[in-house]
Amino acid sequence: MSKQxxxxxxxxxxxxLITAGIILAEAALKDNMxxxxxxxYGPEARGGASKAEVIISDAAIDFPKVTLPTMTLALTQIASxxxxxxxxxxxxxxxxxxxxxxxxxxxxxxxKIPIIKTAVSEVGKEIVANIVALGxxxxxxxxxxxxxxxxxxxxxxxxxxEDLNRLALKKGYELAKNI
Amino acid sequence: xxxxxxxxxxxEACVEGALMAGMTFYSGYPITPSTEIAELSAEGxxxxxxxxxxxxxxxxxxxxxxxxxxxxxxxxxxxxGPGFSLKQENIGYAAxxxxxxxxxxxxRGGPSTGLPTAPGQGDLMQAMWGTHGDHPVICLTPDSVKExxxxxxRAFNLAEKYRTPVILLTDEIxxxxxxxxxxxxxxxxxxxxxxxxTLGEDYKAxxxxxxxxxxxxxxxxxxxxxHVTGLMHDETGFPSxxxxxxAVLMDRxxxxxxxxxxxxxxxxxxxxxxxxxxxxxxGGTARTAKAAIKTLRAEGIKVxxxxxxTVWPFPEKQVVELSEKVKxxxxxxxxxxxxxxxxxxxxxxxxxxRFCGKANGEVLTPEELIRKFKEVL
Numbered sequence: 001m002s003k004q005x006x007x008x009x010x011x012x013x014x015x016x017l018i019t020a021g022i023i024l025a026e027a028a029l030k031d032n033m034x035x036x037x038x039x040x041y042g043p044e045a046r047g048g049a050s051k052a053e054v055i056i057s058d059a060a061i062d063f064p065k066v067t068l069p070t071m072t073l074a075l076t077q078i079a080s081x082x083x084x085x086x087x088x089x090x091x092x093x094x095x096x097x098x099x100x101x102x103x104x105x106x107x108x109x110x111x112k113i114p115i116i117k118t119a120v121s122e123v124g125k126e127i128v129a130n131i132v133a134l135g136x137x138x139x140x141x142x143x144x145x146x147x148x149x150x151x152x153x154x155x156x157x158x159x160x161x162e163d164l165n166r167l168a169l170k171k172g173y174e175l176a177k178n179i
Numbered sequence: 180x181x182x183x184x185x186x187x188x189x190x191e192a193c194v195e196g197a198l199m200a201g202m203t204f205y206s207g208y209p210i211t212p213s214t215e216i217a218e219l220s221a222e223g224x225x226x227x228x229x230x231x232x233x234x235x236x237x238x239x240x241x242x243x244x245x246x247x248x249x250x251x252x253x254x255x256x257x258x259x260g261p262g263f264s265l266k267q268e269n270i271g272y273a274a275x276x277x278x279x280x281x282x283x284x285x286x287r288g289g290p291s292t293g294l295p296t297a298p299g300q301g302d303l304m305q306a307m308w309g310t311h312g313d314h315p316v317i318c319l320t321p322d323s324v325k326e327x328x329x330x331x332x333r334a335f336n337l338a339e340k341y342r343t344p345v346i347l348l349t350d351e352i353x354x355x356x357x358x359x360x361x362x363x364x365x366x367x368x369x370x371x372x373x374x375x376x377t378l379g380e381d382y383k384a385x386x387x388x389x390x391x392x393x394x395x396x397x398x399x400x401x402x403x404x405x406h407v408t409g410l411m412h413d414e415t416g417f418p419s420x421x422x423x424x425x426a427v428l429m430d431r432x433x434x435x436x437x438x439x440x441x442x443x444x445x446x447x448x449x450x451x452x453x454x455x456x457x458x459x460x461x462g463g464t465a466r467t468a469k470a471a472i473k474t475l476r477a478e479g480i481k482v483x484x485x486x487x488x489t490v491w492p493f494p495e496k497q498v499v500e501l502s503e504k505v506k507x508x509x510x511x512x513x514x515x516x517x518x519x520x521x522x523x524x525x526x527x528x529x530x531x532x533r534f535c536g537k538a539n540g541e542v543l544t545p546e547e548l549i550r551k552f553k554e555v556l
Contacts, residue, residue, distance in 0.1 A: 022357065026186050029359050035186070037357040040296075062470035063545050064356045064463075 004058075005143045006066045009133070010051040010083045011075035016130035021052030023152045024134060028056040030148035036064045049079040056143055071141065073133055074099060075115060094136065111179060118171050128168035135172015140179070183362045189327040189353040190215035192360055193283060194223060196331030197255050199368055202281075203229035204252040206243035208236050208262060211295040212351040213285035216257035237262035241269040245278050249407065251375075251398030253335055257283035260302055261292055264309070270344050271310030272409045274432070277385070277393060279338035279373060281331070283347045285354040286462075286513075288540040297540030298351035300462055300513040304520075306346050307491050313429065315436035317443055318346040318491035322465040324358045330488070336371040337443060341435055342393040348490065350513070352463025352542055376403060385428075386414040392435055436492060444494045447486040448501075450476060454483030456555065457501050459522055460511040461487050463542065468511055470545040475552065482552070490518070495525045502529040507555045511535045511548055531555075 007024070009017040018039045025035035039052040053066040072087050073094045074080035080099045087093055092109040095101060096116050113136060119129035131153060138149050150169065157165050187195070193216050197205075205220035221231040230247070234240045237258050244254035258266060263284045273280050288294025289301045302309075306318045317337050321327040327349060334345040376382045376395040384405035385394050394414075397403035406416035411428060413419040436443065447465075450472060451457065460468035465486045475482045485501055487494050502508060507530055510519040519534045526532055535551035537543065 022186065025357065029184065029186055034359060037186075038355065061358075062466050062473065064352065064358070064466055065542055065544075067544055067546070 004070070005054070005056045005141060006068070006070045006088075007054045007056070007137070008051055008066055008069040008072045008083060008086070009053070010049055010073065010079035012048070012079065013050045015075055016127065017050065017073075017075070017133075018052040019156060020130040020134050021054045023156050024137070024144065024149070025054050025056065026156070027138075027144040027148040027152035030151060031144050033058055033144075034061050036061050038065055049076070049082045051079070051083055071137065073137065075129060075133070092140070094133075094140075113175055113179075115175070118175060119168060122171050123164065123168045125164060125168075128164060131165050131168035132172040132175070135169040136175045137172075139173040139176025146173075181364050185360050185362060186357050187324055187360050188215060188355055188357050189321070189324045189349060190285065190355065191219055192324045192328040193257070193331045193347070193349070193354075194219035195360075195362060196328040197281070197335065198223050198227070199362075199365060200332040200335035201253045201370060201372070202255050202335065203227070204244065204247035204254040205230075205256065206232040206234050206247070206254070207240035207256040207258060208234055210237070210259045210262050212287050212298075212354050213257045213259050213262075213283060215354075216283060216285070220255070220257075237265040238269065241266040241273075241280065241282065244280050245269060245273050245276075248278050248280050249399040251401070253279070253281075253339070255281040255283065255335075257285065259285050259287045259295075260289040260299070263302055263305065267305075267309040268311075270346075271312060271314055273344040274310070274314040274316075275312075275409055275411075276407050277342035277396075277432075278344070278407075279335075279342055279396075280344045281334045281338055281347060282344055283331075283349065286348065286350040288538065294540040296351070298463055298513055298542055299538060299540065300350055300464065301515075301517070301538060302348065303490060303512070303514065303517040306348050313433065315341075315343055315432055316346070316491045317341065317343060317436065317489070318348050319488060320348045320462045320490050321353055321488070322462055322486065323353065324356065325360045326488070327353055328360060328362070332368060332370075336369070339373045340371045340392065341439070341443075342373065342396060343436070346491075348462070350463045352466070383414040384416040385412060387431065392439065440492050443489055444492060444497075445488040446494050446497055447484070447488060448497075449484040449486070450481075451483035451485065451501060454481050454501075454504070455506050456480070456482040456552070457485055457505045457508045458482060458511060458548070458552065459485045459487070459498070459508060459518065461490055461518065464511050464513055467543045467545050467548055471548040471552065474545060474549060480556070487518075493521050493525065498522060498525050499527075499529070502526040505530055507531050507533065509533045509535055509548075509552055509555070511543055511551075513543065514538050
């Protein structure tokens with residue numbers, strides 16, 4: 001059985017979700033899996049809701065776009081309203097706990113998690129909410145190894161922010177454990 | 180032999196390939212979804228002593244690239260639909276003056292400024308017929324990030340070998356998606372450089388010497404005096420109104436591509452050996468077709484894929500052969516049926532040719548293609 005994750009990361013421009021998508025894909029490559037990342041461009045990506053998508057698989061990936069995600073993350077209400085509805089029946093929805101989910105939404109797992117609050121109050125910077133989210137996603141799915149994820153994060157972040165990002169990652173893993 | 184594994188966009192891989200092919204000059208006018216090609220060329224070229232110039236528009240972008248190529252540089256320009264339209268006149272100029280140049284068109288939704296951030300494949304026919312007058316065309320279309328790298332190198336090699344503009348026709352799908360690419364060591368890359376003259380005063384700029392495919396090309400400014408014009412010209416390069424001379428020149432221009440199709444045309448076939456049905460797809464849409472074929476094969480349906488990698492000149496011979504074996508051909512593309520016309524032309528009624536496509540800025544999904552395919556069963 002090939003390990004496959006079709007992930008949609010959504011939020012507002014500037015939350016670092018495209019970077020998070022690239023980091024997760026690069027971690028998958030380090031684990032010798034295949035990965036493809038795509039993202040929304042243009043007016044859609046500036047303000048409003050932006051999204052990054054990642055497919056990770058043991059097998060070759062032909063079609064590069066996510067059609068029905070197996071996991072969707074939303075960090076803002078606007079992104080949630082726009083993207084959360086497309087989810088596989090076996091899929092997992094993760095939203096920031098500030099988000100109101102529409103009634104009747106169906107997925108195997110629906111988690112409301114204080115991602116942004118954790119970044120702000122426990123790590124000290126809202127900007128690392130994307131790394132908290134990555135810790136949470138990998139903690140839940142085990143789709144990549146923790147070692148590869150940390151390496152991939154370290155090679156994509158600005159110098160001098162290593163400790164901050166390591167802490168954010170740790171807090172993300174803790175959020176996953178507490179579910 | 181240092182191979183590097185990277186996670187790149189197709190546009191980024193294009194620049195990696197261009198630099199490895201020996202690009203030393205880029206001029207253009209940035210346009211979505213090709214902009215990363217300009218950005219990375221601007222970053223990469225100064226580091227190797229090359230030049231990047233952002234010109235005032237797309238016309239000047241290709242004009243400067245042609246000029247640079249005449250002085251011996253390997254030159255590239257990149258654009259998308261609206262800019263590709265503007266470059267057409269100078270593509271014809273490069274074809275007649277036989278100046279090697281690589282033109283990248285990362286296709287978006289058209290016509291006009293259309294859908295800047297969304298994929299399309301509506302420029303296939305423009306790549307062939309966009310500039311006026313009969314002229315040879317080489318046009319290559321990748322379906323992955325790695326192939327974008329490979330075909331950029333090949334585009335430079337073919338441009339140098341056949342002294343002709345080469346169009347790398349990609350799309351927003353392959354241009355913007357990131358995937359794994361293993362970048363080979365420079366020593367593993369085959370590079371073709373134009374043949375330069377050593378003949379001194381006897382040099383004729385547009386004379387084909389024994390054993391050559393094209394005239395030897397002197398770097399402008401290197402001491403060889405010659406003339407370059409978009410008018411019909413004789414072997415010296417000076418204009419000539421002689422119809423006899425024009426016929427010789429036109430025949431030679433067309434023949435240098437026509438007689439070397441075996442070298443120029445490449446394609447991919449998947450599951451065609453026992454195929455009863457054929458899907459034809461290229462560029463980003465071929466990825467949709469590859470996924471669809473896996474699903475259909477798993478259901479026991481004998482369907483194969485023919486993917487032209489060289490779209491111009493069109494792989495006629497291969498499509499004809501396949502059309503004699505299968506019951507039906509389905510052409511999938513993001514337009515209203517441009518390659519379908521070409522497939523119909525060469526298949527000549529051997530089997531029905533059907534079409535699956537759209538031009539609203541969305542990609543074709545495997546499910547949509549499978550649904551259309553199954554109408555034949």
